[in-house]
Amino acid sequence: MSSFQNGSAPIRALEDDSDVEEGLLAAEYKEQVQFQDDGMDDFEPSNSMSMAQQPDDIQARLAQAAQPLDFSAPLEIKFQSYDAYCSLFHYILNSEGPVDLEPPSYYWAWDVIDEFIYQFNSFSSYRARIARQGTSQEEILMLRENPNTWGCYSVLNVLYSLIQKSQITEQLGAMKRGEEPMAVAGEYGNKNLYKMLGYFSIIGLLRVHCLLGDFSLALKTLDDIELNKKAMFARVMAAHFTTYYYVGFSYMMMRRYGDAIRMFSHILVYVSRTKNFQKSAQYDSITKKNEQMYALIAICQAFQPTRLDDTIHTALREKYGDQLLKLQRGGPESLPIYEELFKTACPKFISPVPPNFDSPEDNVDPIDHHLAVFMDEVKTNMWNPTVKSYLRLYTTMDLKKLAGFLEVQPEELRSWLLVNKQRTKQLRWTDNGLLDGELVNASDLDYAMQGDLIHISEAKVGRKLVDWYLRNLSRTYA
Amino acid sequence: MSGEDPQERPEAIRNIINGLERYNPEAASTLEGYLQLQCEEKFCDCNANRALLKLYQLNPDRIKDEAITNILVKAMTQFPSPQFDLCMHLLSPSHSNPAPTSTSELAEAVSKLRALNSQLEGAQYDRFWATMDSDDLYADLTTDIAGFEEMIRVRIAQLISQAYREVDVAVLENWLGLDDEEEVKKFAVETCGWKVGADNLVQIPKNAENEAAKAEIREDVNIDMFARVIKRSWEETA
Numbered sequence: 193m194s195s196f197q198n199g200s201a202p203i204r205a206l207e208d209d210s211d212v213e214e215g216l217l218a219a220e221y222k223e224q225v226q227f228q229d230d231g232m233d234d235f236e237p238s239n240s241m242s243m244a245q246q247p248d249d250i251q252a253r254l255a256q257a258a259q260p261l262d263f264s265a266p267l268e269i270k271f272q273s274y275d276a277y278c279s280l281f282h283y284i285l286n287s288e289g290p291v292d293l294e295p296p297s298y299y300w301a302w303d304v305i306d307e308f309i310y311q312f313n314s315f316s317s318y319r320a321r322i323a324r325q326g327t328s329q330e331e332i333l334m335l336r337e338n339p340n341t342w343g344c345y346s347v348l349n350v351l352y353s354l355i356q357k358s359q360i361t362e363q364l365g366a367m368k369r370g371e372e373p374m375a376v377a378g379e380y381g382n383k384n385l386y387k388m389l390g391y392f393s394i395i396g397l398l399r400v401h402c403l404l405g406d407f408s409l410a411l412k413t414l415d416d417i418e419l420n421k422k423a424m425f426a427r428v429m430a431a432h433f434t435t436y437y438y439v440g441f442s443y444m445m446m447r448r449y450g451d452a453i454r455m456f457s458h459i460l461v462y463v464s465r466t467k468n469f470q471k472s473a474q475y476d477s478i479t480k481k482n483e484q485m486y487a488l489i490a491i492c493q494a495f496q497p498t499r500l501d502d503t504i505h506t507a508l509r510e511k512y513g514d515q516l517l518k519l520q521r522g523g524p525e526s527l528p529i530y531e532e533l534f535k536t537a538c539p540k541f542i543s544p545v546p547p548n549f550d551s552p553e554d555n556v557d558p559i560d561h562h563l564a565v566f567m568d569e570v571k572t573n574m575w576n577p578t579v580k581s582y583l584r585l586y587t588t589m590d591l592k593k594l595a596g597f598l599e600v601q602p603e604e605l606r607s608w609l610l611v612n613k614q615r616t617k618q619l620r621w622t623d624n625g626l627l628d629g630e631l632v633n634a635s636d637l638d639y640a641m642q643g644d645l646i647h648i649s650e651a652k653v654g655r656k657l658v659d660w661y662l663r664n665l666s667r668t669y670a
Numbered sequence: 671m672s673g674e675d676p677q678e679r680p681e682a683i684r685n686i687i688n689g690l691e692r693y694n695p696e697a698a699s700t701l702e703g704y705l706q707l708q709c710e711e712k713f714c715d716c717n718a719n720r721a722l723l724k725l726y727q728l729n730p731d732r733i734k735d736e737a738i739t740n741i742l743v744k745a746m747t748q749f750p751s752p753q754f755d756l757c758m759h760l761l762s763p764s765h766s767n768p769a770p771t772s773t774s775e776l777a778e779a780v781s782k783l784r785a786l787n788s789q790l791e792g793a794q795y796d797r798f799w800a801t802m803d804s805d806d807l808y809a810d811l812t813t814d815i816a817g818f819e820e821m822i823r824v825r826i827a828q829l830i831s832q833a834y835r836e837v838d839v840a841v842l843e844n845w846l847g848l849d850d851e852e853e854v855k856k857f858a859v860e861t862c863g864w865k866v867g868a869d870n871l872v873q874i875p876k877n878a879e880n881e882a883a884k885a886e887i888r889e890d891v892n893i894d895m896f897a898r899v900i901k902r903s904w905e906e907t908a
Contacts, residue, residue, distance in 0.1 A: 344728060345693070352690060405759035406724060408717070445759070446671075447752045543762065544728050554772070556763035564767055565758040568784070572792045603796065606841070610793035613833045614750045619671060640882040642835045643871055651885040658895050665899060 253280060255296050258303035261311055267334055270315050274342050277308055281350050284389070285357055290380045299428045301388030305396040306430065308350070313403060315342040316542035326552035336549055344544035347400060351393040357381075358390025364416040391424055395431060398438050403542050405562055407442040411626040414439065419455075419626075433459055433478050437485060439626065441539065444488060445562075447569065449496040450634055451621050456485045456492075457504050464503050486511050487537035491530060494519035495573060496618065496634050502659065522577035530570045534563055573615060575608045580637055583648050591644040602644075609646070613639065673714035673748040680704075687721045698725045698732050705740055709814050712821065714744050716753045723760040730762065735776045738765070740814050742783045747821045749790040750829075758784065779811055795826050799847030823847065827862050832879035839870045 257280050261273050284291055295301055319342075322331050340346065355361060359381040363373035373381075380386040394413060401410035417423060419439070425431040440455035463482060489504065490512045497520070500508065508516065518529045541558035548554050582594060595605040616635040621628065636651040683704050686697050701722040708715055719741040726733045738761070745753040758766055761780065768777035786808070789798040802808045802819075812818040823846050830837060830845065843854045851870075858864040858872045865873040874880060 348693065404727065406720070407759065408720065408756060409724070445752075446756070545730055545762075548764075554764050554768075556767045558763055561761075561763035561767050562759055565755050568758075568788055569752075569755060569791070572788065603844075607793040610829065610833055611750075611791075614793070614829065636887065638882045638885075640835055640880040641833055641837070643838055647835075647882050649882045649884045651887050654886060654888040656889045658889060658891055662895070662899060669902075 250283075250293065251296065254293065254300065254304075258296075258300055258307055260307060263314070267331055270311065270318075271338065271341055273311055274315075277311075277350075278346070281354075284385070285350075285353050290383050290386060292383075293385050295385050295388055298388075299430075301385070302392045302395075302425075302428045302431045305351075305389065305392040306434070309347070309396050309399055312342050312347045312400075313540055313542060316344075316544075317540055320543060320547050320555060320557070323547035323549050324552050324555045324557070326549070332549050335546070339546045344404070348397075351396050351400065354386070354389045354393040355397075356390075358386040358393075360387060360390035360394065361416050363387070364391075368416070368418065392431065395425060395435050398435065398442075399539075402438045402442055403539055404544050405541060405558070407445040408627060410438065410442045411446075415625045430478070433463070433481060437481055438539070440485065440488065443626075444492055445566065447495075448619055448621075448629070449492040450498060450618055450632075451629070452492045453489055453496075453498050453500070454621075456489050457501050460485055460489075460504055460507070461501055464507070483511065484537035487515075487533040490516045490519060491533055491537075494522075494526070494530075494577075495615075499656070502663075520577055522574050524574065526574060527567070527570065530567065531563060534566060535559065538562065572611060576612045576615065579605075579608050579612045580635075583637060583639060583646070584650060586646075587648055589646045589648065591641070591646055594646070609639070609641065671716075671748075671753065672751050673716045673745070673753055675717055676713050676715050678711070678713045679715055679718065683715070683718050687718050692721045692724065693728070695725060695729045695732055698722060698729070701725070702734065702737050705737060705744075706814075708744060709740055710816055712817050714748060716745055716748065716756070719744060720756060720760060723757055727760050727762065733776075735779070736814065738776060739779050739783065739811050742780065742787075743812050743815050743818065746783065746787045746790060747815070747818065747825065749787070749825065750793075754787045754791075779807070782807060783811060790822070793829075795847070796844035798822075799844075802847070819847070823857070824861065827857070831862065831864075831874050831877065834874050835876070835880050836867070836871045836873055839866070839872060842872060 253276070257277065261269070265273075319335050322328055322335060326332070357380045359376060359378045362376040362378075363381055366373045366376050377387065381390065394417060397413045398410050401407070401413060414435075417425070419435070420426075425435050436455050436459035440452045440459075443449075443452035443455060460482065463478065486504075486508055489500070489508055492498075493500070493508070493516060512533070515529050515533060519526050519533075538559060541562050543558050578598065582597065583589070591605060591609075592602050595602045598605065600608075616633055616638070617631050618634040619629040620632045620634075622630055636653060637648070638651070639646055639648040641647070682700065686692055686700060691697050701718060704715070704718055705722065708719075722737065723741060726738065742754065742757055745757045748754070758780075764772070765774065765777050765780050766784070768774055768781075782805075786798060786801055789795070789801060815821075826845055830842070839851050839854050839858075842858065843851060846854060846857060848854050848857060855866045855872075858866060862874075864875070867873050
């Protein structure tokens with residue numbers, strides 16, 4: 193508690209996704225501490241009344257909801273923060289009719305949803321860690337007694353309720369058809385506050401589903417949002433960035449590596465182009481996610497070599513050049529690199545239910561769980577680079593002879609050839625929802641077997657000139 | 671993705687998985703009934719089955735072990751596909767990555783199915799059939815799924831046809847898990863419509879996949895790519 197009160201800037205500010213400038217952050221942080229001190233005595237779980245009784249400081253509370261909570265805040269504060277969110281959302285959702293408030297800023301709604309989910313995420317991780325360690329009896333007791341605090345159902349409930357109240361799905365549908373969204377927005381959705389909260393709740397859901405390991409549902413959630421620069425989320429850099437990270441990650445987990453790379457590349461190029469215009473605090477906050485996405489591109493690139501944008505390619509080689517080389521070589525030596533990159537770049541997965549406090553050793557870290565499942569697919573594919581590199585050298589090849597080169601049994605090589613061939617067919621997005629797509633041949637190498645004879649054909653790739661031409665043109669002009 | 675949204679899905683199930691009803695613990699029994707139907711009628715709705723796994727994830731007290739294993743076996747029949755992994759991601763870590771001291775029967779079943787699935791995903795079909803024969807537990811785990819072995823066999827044959835023009839009967843015998851060459855030939859001719867040649871080579875008709883035709887990839891150029899340059903030159907001259 194003492195470290196929390198001494199008023200220095202929150203530790204989390206740097207790695208936080210929010211959009212607030214540091215000075216403002218520090219000032220409001222003091223206000224937040226002040227508030228929490230006041231609220232300490234009459235602490236009541238999920239009490240919505242206090243909200244309605246204090247209309248004067250509602251603006252202060254709206255602002256507070258968007259403030260990052262100190263990473264090392266003690267459990268009491270985390271519980272309190274949960275109750276503050278409950279009462280705020282209860283007020284917004286369950287007052288008689290829509291509440292008449294303007295959000296403090298255009299990015300406020302994003303900050304609130306972002307912080308709400310961040311706290312849910314870090315609380316769940318913290319709770320699981322306490323259970324695994326099994327040492328802090330006091331905290332265990334407190335967590336046991338409040339199993340529903342930061343419960344998964346309540347978080348989902350808030351997000352879905354905001355989506356429903358704002359009729360944002362209907363609004364987005366109308367926008368897609370080129371109609372006036374206000375016509376279908378209803379009395380809540382007409383208000384900026386509800387509209388923005390509803391909209392960012394969709395992105396919030398994408399994130400929560402991903403954190404729980406439900407990658408297809410995560411992508412399904414974005415059915416109504418069109419991913420382009422005109423999308424509403426693109427106005428808030430952090431939202432823009434977060435959306436692409438989670439969509440890209442979900443694609444990767446669904447083995448759609450081409451689509452994942454497309455997502456990561458899009459946003460990384462965007463960041464690199466706008467870097468000079470970003471406020472520095474904002475830019476710092478996305479640096480970490482930036483690095484993570486490069487790590488994920490390295491993984492996807494190993495699964496499915498793709499021609500990358502030049503900017504991305506250069507940065508990738510700078511940041512993860514050695515690792516990428518090892519991944520692209522394949523074989524058992526590549527496995528630890530996959531694990532390392534996955535662990536640094538994955539979201540902080542959580543379990544939706546309280547851990548088992550009675551037997552600490554039963555509580556497996558969800559990150560290890562998802563990593564293990566992911567590694568099954570990695571292991572299945574780890575010989576693909578070997579197979580490809582040999583096949584590229586021939587137009588026809590005898591299977592037994594190749595098996596001799598590779599020092600494996602012919603049976604083993606038959607399996608490798610089948611796996612590599614099967615994985616070249618990939619679903620790729622073309623239109624409509626993110627989950628849609630058509631099967632395409634993702635490799636320039638194709639082959640077919642006639643008994644033990646392998647017929648190989650390699651697609652010739654013509655030079656890509658447009659990008660080169662445009663870059664040189666702009667250089668000449670400048 | 672195969673097995674994702676089958677035509678057989680009834681209206682009631684569609685409403686559950688596309689709406690908020692998917693979070694209602696009471697919906698579990700409907701989805702369990704639907705899973706049962708999939709097992710009997712030999713179709714697969716992984717999307718709906720994941721909704722059931724999600725309910726189990728949120729309400730562990732509702733978990734029915736045999737529903738989980740049946741979902742996994744159903745997802746397995748879709749190989750190669752991410753379906754099985756997507757199910758695995760929704761299981762509790764204690765089921766998929768149990769502590770060494772764990773005595774959970776479900777955890778044991780899950781780890782067996784996972785190994786089996788790896789063999790199918792890794793195209794080690796001969797090992798898959800050997801594993802199936804190695805322990806009675808595998809028969810128990812797949813007993814609810816009508817026509818399981820046949821579905822796997824047909825799927826393997828389909829995958830072979832996408833990679834092979836000719837395949838040796840002996841290789842086919844191992845991969846299809848059949849007892850002797852006569853059965854293999856019968857299966858190849860009657861089920862797959864392939865021809866058996868004189869030298870014990872099975873001929874597979876040409877298709878888009880087993881041709882390995884040459885191709886040239888060329889860059890698609892369209893006017894949008896030059897939009898910036900054109901805009902800029904327009905603005906600068908104006």
